[in-house]
Amino acid sequence: MKKIIVALVFSSVVIACQRAVPAVSTDASTTQVLWDSIDPLPALDTAQVFVKDQWPGYFSFRERAAYLSDTPSAEEFNLLIDELIEKQSSALAELPTWAQQPSIRARMKVVNTYLNQTKSLFGLKQPVHRELNAVFDGIKDLDRNLVLVHAQKNDSVLFVQDTLPQTK
Numbered sequence: 001m002k003k004i005i006v007a008l009v010f011s012s013v014v015i016a017c018q019r020a021v022p023a024v025s026t027d028a029s030t031t032q033v034l035w036d037s038i039d040p041l042p043a044l045d046t047a048q049v050f051v052k053d054q055w056p057g058y059f060s061f062r063e064r065a066a067y068l069s070d071t072p073s074a075e076e077f078n079l080l081i082d083e084l085i086e087k088q089s090s091a092l093a094e095l096p097t098w099a100q101q102p103s104i105r106a107r108m109k110v111v112n113t114y115l116n117q118t119k120s121l122f123g124l125k126q127p128v129h130r131e132l133n134a135v136f137d138g139i140k141d142l143d144r145n146l147v148l149v150h151a152q153k154n155d156s157v158l159f160v161q162d163t164l165p166q167t168k
Contacts, residue, residue: 038129040069041136047147055099055146057091065139068132081119088112098153099146107142114138 041062044051052059065084072080092108118131 038069038132039136041066048143051146055096057094061087061091085115101149103145107145111138
């Protein structure tokens with residue numbers, strides 16, 4: 001009985017060792033980025049130019065984010081994602097007083113979440129085009145929010161100036 005069990009174990013080990021193991025590809029080009037499906041980040045329009053002077057950290061982040069749609073190589077893409085995560089956190093740390101609104105902070109956190117998700121999926125060699133589009137959509141929404149908050153701040157200053165008594 002022992003001889004039969006030993007023979008079965010030995011034959012199963014021999015059969016298991018003879019199976020071909022599929023090779024794992026370490027090629028970086030296997031990561032799928034469907035560049036045709038990525039919407040490029042538009043340039044700042046005239047209503048958004050104030051960001052360049054009043055929040056240079058965000059402007060620097062936004063300028064670098066535009067390079068994501070220029071189809072960089074895999075190494076450049078990974079380095080650019082790391083740089084964007086750092087720039088985004090530094091831009092959030094130097095948030096100007098006029099932009100310290102929960103809506104602005106929430107949009108920045110959304111962009112940070114999608115940047116981190118893109119980085120992790122890229123490291124796992126998974127498709128990242130949806131996440132990149134979400135990053136760009138988050139930046140566009142943040143731009144719109146910045147214009148609204150800035151206009152609201154300027155309108156309230158004008159309102160206060162209009163309500164002050166006029167002296168002649």
